[in-house]
Amino acid sequence: xxxxxxxxxTALIEATKxxxxxxxxxxxxxxDMLDRSGAGQGSLYHxxxxxxxxxxxxxxEMAEEEMAAIxxxxxxxxxxxxxxxxxLCRERDALRGCRLARLANEAAVELPAFRQPIAxxxxxxxxxxxxxxxxxxxxxxxxxGIDPSIVATTLLAVIEGGYVLARAHWEPxxxxxxxxxxxxxxxxxxxxxxxxxxxxxxx
Amino acid sequence: xxxxxxxxxTALIEATKxxxxxxxxxxxxxxDMLDRSGAGQGSLYHxxxxxxxxxxxxxxEMAEEEMAAIxxxxxxxxxxxxxxxxxLCRERDALRGCRLARLANEAAVELPAFRQPIAxxxxxxxxxxxxxxxxxxxxxxxxxGIDPSIVATTLLAVIEGGYVLARAHWEPxxxxxxxxxxxxxxxxxxxxxxxxxxxxxxx
DNA sequence: GTCTATAGAAGGATAGAC
DNA sequence: GTCTATCCTTCTATAGAC
Numbered sequence: 001x002x003x004x005x006x007x008x009x010t011a012l013i014e015a016t017k018x019x020x021x022x023x024x025x026x027x028x029x030x031x032d033m034l035d036r037s038g039a040g041q042g043s044l045y046h047x048x049x050x051x052x053x054x055x056x057x058x059x060x061e062m063a064e065e066e067m068a069a070i071x072x073x074x075x076x077x078x079x080x081x082x083x084x085x086x087x088l089c090r091e092r093d094a095l096r097g098c099r100l101a102r103l104a105n106e107a108a109v110e111l112p113a114f115r116q117p118i119a120x121x122x123x124x125x126x127x128x129x130x131x132x133x134x135x136x137x138x139x140x141x142x143x144x145g146i147d148p149s150i151v152a153t154t155l156l157a158v159i160e161g162g163y164v165l166a167r168a169h170w171e172p173x174x175x176x177x178x179x180x181x182x183x184x185x186x187x188x189x190x191x192x193x194x195x196x197x198x199x200x201x202x203x
Numbered sequence: 204x205x206x207x208x209x210x211x212x213t214a215l216i217e218a219t220k221x222x223x224x225x226x227x228x229x230x231x232x233x234x235d236m237l238d239r240s241g242a243g244q245g246s247l248y249h250x251x252x253x254x255x256x257x258x259x260x261x262x263x264e265m266a267e268e269e270m271a272a273i274x275x276x277x278x279x280x281x282x283x284x285x286x287x288x289x290x291l292c293r294e295r296d297a298l299r300g301c302r303l304a305r306l307a308n309e310a311a312v313e314l315p316a317f318r319q320p321i322a323x324x325x326x327x328x329x330x331x332x333x334x335x336x337x338x339x340x341x342x343x344x345x346x347x348g349i350d351p352s353i354v355a356t357t358l359l360a361v362i363e364g365g366y367v368l369a370r371a372h373w374e375p376x377x378x379x380x381x382x383x384x385x386x387x388x389x390x391x392x393x394x395x396x397x398x399x400x401x402x403x404x405x406x
Numbered sequence: 407g408t409c410t411a412t413a414g415a416a417g418g419a420t421a422g423a424c
Numbered sequence: 425g426t427c428t429a430t431c432c433t434t435c436t437a438t439a440g441a442c
């Protein structure tokens with residue numbers, strides 16, 4: 001019994017968003033969702049078909065929230081490689097993991113309904129990276145030999161892998177190092193200076 | 204009731220190694236371990252303190268098995284950058300995920316006993332990559348401006364992130380692309396040719 | 407060492423009153 | 425829409441015979 005205002009449906013979604021980030025899907029039970037939201041059994045099954053549908057709804061909202069922040073980083077007014085650099089060096093809570101991709105290793109990811117919001121979120125980031133890299137290349141700021149499409153996927157993989165390494169070691173510095181190496185490599189394929197790598201990273 | 208020969212202890216460990224890779228830790232129950240191994244309740248709790256200790260034993264063996272294969276890839280007789288390339292382009296079952304790091308997002312990773320075998324395994328790979336990159340740099344095959352230490356972490360992050368992206372999309376090609384971009388970037392910081400990127404990847 | 411039997415708690419969902 | 429009460433299954437572990 002924690003929340004007062006708003007409908008129980010909203011409270012359930014908010015609680016589930018927290019729990020999915022904190023514990024993942026398998027490790028979260030309907031009881032956990034009810035306890036944290038302050039809703040009773042009936043509310044969950046009135047508004048949702050079950051645990052999976054509630055989780056899917058929460059995931060979709062999480063993706064929207066994250067995407068809003070990320071879209072702001074890819075501000076078209078900035079030089080394209082600055083956008084890429086800003087995304088890479090963005091502050092992250094490495095030990096918490098990626099809010100969406102954290103769930104990629106759950107058994108439930110084999111269900112299309114579960115993975116759809118996660119995959120769409122990741123694809124959108126790849127698109128933003130790809131577009132920025134392609135724009136840089138068209139403007140002569142990125143070497144012609146580089147394929148913006150696959151490098152975009154590589155850069156996102158560095159971030160997602162950085163989370164994995166940081167969590168496996170319970171050491172945020174693995175994320176910092178993974179990003180640092182990516183920025184160093186990016187610098188070697190750029191024909192213009194990239195902002196200082198000394199920006200704050202992770203925690 | 205699936206296995207005949209060997210002790211029940213061995214059968215339990217083998218079954219657990221399979222299950223941890225297939226489903227992860229949370230999604231695997233002691234009952235699953237018993238069913239697949241053919242052991243009874245008593246055998247599990249006779250040989251191990253419980254689910255966690257059995258999982259830890261299985262993880263340790265998994266790390267040893269994987270490490271044997273990886274050590275062979277880093278054959279000191281090969282040129283150092285060829286080793287790195289061979290590791291990156293190694294065939295992988297992208298949808299199954301990394302046998303060890305797949306568990307980095309389980310809630311149980313907060314327990315040191317659980318994450319220790321995983322962290323040690325990943326650190327050993329970073330060391331092998333680091334040593335090869337440093338050797339290449341000392342031999343003039345890698346540009347002086349590159350830091351072999353952080354790039355080693357970045358390359359492993361690409362692999363682990365590649366698994367995450369492939370699983371989230373249920374599409375092995377994300378691993379292929381992530382690796383492809385990493386090889387392309389590595390090529391730009393090398394001063395000698397790196398073997399063809401057309402090697403077979405993933406499944 | 408291995409087995410079956412059992413147990414208390416938690417998981418996931420339903421029934422039905424208000 | 426929301427609540428409490430209930431239900432069956434699964435989870436994790438223990439007991440005790442062989």
